[in-house]
Amino acid sequence: MKFLISNDDGYFAPGIAALASTLARHGEVVVVAPERDRSGASNSLTLDRPLSVRKADNGFFYVNGTPTDCVHLAVTGLLDFRPDIIFSGINHGANMGDDTIYSGTVAAATEGYLLGIPSVAVSLCGRSGNNFSTAAHVVDELVERICNRPFSRPTLLNVNIPDIPLDALQGSLVTRLGRRHHAEPVVQSLTPRGDKVYWVGTVGSAQDAGEGTDFYAVANHHASITPLMIDLTAYDQLDGIKSWLQP
Structure with missing residues (x-):
């Protein structure tokens, strides 16, 4: 099996190294990732300048662009x-x-999916970052399942693993996306020159976090596996909008 790996934390991040090491046990691995942290880049493509690709000492390729740039460039050229x-x-x-919606991690996987390739976004849910090995174990099991029962069509999965030791993990659950409250207010501060600047506030608490959601799964020590789709059409509004066009 041949794997392409990317991320939004940058090619130097410990998580991408753990992922590459895990997938190397299952086949050929190529890493193409941003040269710096591009968290929150979403699905943005760089269209106003050319992109450059360089190779790090560890063999990873890094790009002066977004996560979406990395996957698009890798697959198409x-x-x-x-x-x-x-x-x-x-x-x-x-x-x-x-x-x-904002995640560069999910965006990189989404670009692969849009290019017709099964894609998986993987995240470790916690600030400590002490348990990438737990997330790597979940990836290892997921790859084995995919090998045993391959996807019948391009699929996009969003996987979130609690930042806990492996022996505390309670397995995996298939979930839907939950919903958050609105984000916290922006944070104002002053530059050394006295200019007012704003920092985007932290994410809000979860509003829809009941059983069956990704929030619920992770909070209860399960890995969450959510299949995603990209069709943004509001089908329940089609008839209503069509009525606007009627005389």
Whole structure:
């Protein structure tokens, strides 16, 4: 099996090293990741300048662009093979609920999915970052399941693992996305020159975090596996909008 790996934390992040090491046991691995932290980049593509690709001492390729740039460039020009599956991560921090809209980790996987390749975003949910090995174990099991029962069509999965020791993990659950409250207010501060600047506030607490959601699974020491779709059409509004066009 041939894997393409990317992330949004940068090619130097410990999570991507753990992911590459895990997937190398299952096949050929190529890493193409941003040269710096691009968290929150979402699905942005760089269209106003050319992109450069360099190779680090550890063999990872890094790009002066976004996570989406990395996957798009790799699949459409850089690689001499088509990946069987794309993994993004292991992100240091959760990507659940509304976070998936902004997440560069999920965006990298989404780009692979849009290019017709099964893709998986993987995140470790916690600030400590002490248990990437737990997330790597979940990835290892997931790859074995995919090998035994391959996807019948391109699939996009969002996987979140609690930042806990492996022996505390209670297995995996298939979930839906939860929802958060609105984000906290922006934080104002002053530059040394006295100019007012603003920092985007922290994410809000979870509003929809009941049983069946990704928030619930992680809070109860389960890995959360959420299949995602990209069709943004509001089908229940089609008839109502069509009525606008009627005389």
